[in-house]
Amino acid sequence: MTFRRSQVAGCGSYLPARVMTNDELAEIVDTSDEWIVARTGIERRHIAADGETTSDLALRASTAALADADVAVDELDMIVLATATPDETFPATATAVQARLGMTRGFAFDVHAVCSGFVYAMAVADNFLRLRQADTALVIGAETFSRILDWSDRATCVLFGDGAGAVVLRSAEGDGGAGDRGILATRLHADGRKHDMLYVDGGPSSTRTTGHLRMRGKEVFRHAVVNLSSVVGETLADAGLTTDDIDWLVPHQANRRILDSTARKIGLPPERVIVTVQDHANTSAASVPLALDAATADGRIKPGDLVLMEAMGGGFTWGACLARW
Numbered sequence: 001m002t003f004r005r006s007q008v009a010g011c012g013s014y015l016p017a018r019v020m021t022n023d024e025l026a027e028i029v030d031t032s033d034e035w036i037v038a039r040t041g042i043e044r045r046h047i048a049a050d051g052e053t054t055s056d057l058a059l060r061a062s063t064a065a066l067a068d069a070d071v072a073v074d075e076l077d078m079i080v081l082a083t084a085t086p087d088e089t090f091p092a093t094a095t096a097v098q099a100r101l102g103m104t105r106g107f108a109f110d111v112h113a114v115c116s117g118f119v120y121a122m123a124v125a126d127n128f129l130r131l132r133q134a135d136t137a138l139v140i141g142a143e144t145f146s147r148i149l150d151w152s153d154r155a156t157c158v159l160f161g162d163g164a165g166a167v168v169l170r171s172a173e174g175d176g177g178a179g180d181r182g183i184l185a186t187r188l189h190a191d192g193r194k195h196d197m198l199y200v201d202g203g204p205s206s207t208r209t210t211g212h213l214r215m216r217g218k219e220v221f222r223h224a225v226v227n228l229s230s231v232v233g234e235t236l237a238d239a240g241l242t243t244d245d246i247d248w249l250v251p252h253q254a255n256r257r258i259l260d261s262t263a264r265k266i267g268l269p270p271e272r273v274i275v276t277v278q279d280h281a282n283t284s285a286a287s288v289p290l291a292l293d294a295a296t297a298d299g300r301i302k303p304g305d306l307v308l309m310e311a312m313g314g315g316f317t318w319g320a321c322l323a324r325w
């Protein structure tokens with residue numbers, strides 16, 4: 001019997017040209033390069049130019065992913081774009097990307113799960129492909145978090161950056177075993193009771209403003225390590241695999257200490273974890289596809305490798321996606 005899988009056909013990413021260092025931040029708020037590096041591992045981040053929107057970043061990442069996959073725009077059946085910083089309240093930023101790619105068929109929509117957005121979007125696209133409602137999907141994570149930061153709050157503004165990453169998924173037949181190439185398992189979770197730990201204090205229906213990001217950092221940290229290590233275990237178990245089988249963990253890049261603690265808790269050696277947080281900071285839904293693109297481009301992730309993506313974000317939301325490359 002054959003089994004339908006969603007295979008990763010290609011990756012792409014884009015970072016705005018402007019790089020902001022920790023020393024530059026120290027000119028804006030009472031902080032230092034030493035504090036930021038020691039507590040987070042972040043050394044620099046990219047910041048979108050005035051007028052440069054989430055769809056601008058997404059379009060560039062998408063064009064690169066389509067070229068990498070050797071897939072033409074008219075082969076795409078769907079676009080799912082994960083973002084918490086859409087160009088406009090509506091329509092979906094995915095439809096802006098659709099129009100600018102010149103895609104005139106299929107469907108396009110946004111997924112909003114903040115930093116878990118890309119993992120949510122992968123799970124959604126995988127389900128469409130496996131249910132035969134689409135054959136080829138463009139999955140994007142794109143953010144301009146610089147627009148929702150309170151640049152006077154040193155506890156949050158030092159942590160985030162802007163960017164976009166994308167993957168093209170194509171359906172293929174496998175035998176249903178863990179050796180199949182493609183997505184092997186996805187797991188999603190949410191716990192809306194944790195709203196106050198990480199949220200934006202604005203929105204069209206509440207304050208009619210965009211608002212700013214607010215966070216209780218210590219509590220987010222503690223929940224992240226517990227939730228991420230447990231969802232990694234669930235996802236591996238769904239595929240009948242263990243930590244020893246993982247070639248690469250591609251975590252959401254929030255904080256070096258969260259990455260290290262989670263890898264330690266699941267018993268994975270640090271050399272099998274893809275880390276980009278030093279260069280990108282936390283780019284929310286863009287962080288996992290940015291890290292995927294970096295690690296496929298430099299040859300670390302190779303066809304046949306078992307790759308586990310995981311993320312946690314506001315909501316709380318969290319999840320994981322296990323794929324054989």
Ligand code: COA
Pocket residue numbers: 030031032035036039040115154155156158215216217218219220221254255258282312313314
């Ligand atoms: N520069 C210098 N000092 C800072 C600072 C900064 N950028 N931000 C906070 N501080 C200060 C605090 O004011 C506090 O000072 P006090 O002791 O005089 O009150 C001190 O540093 C310690 O703050 P605390 O919040 O306890 O630090 P921490 O060790 O928890 O580190 C985070 C703070 C934000 C780095 C950490 O909690 C974290 O990474 N949390 C997870 C955040 C995250 O990843 N969110 C996104 C998830 S998707």
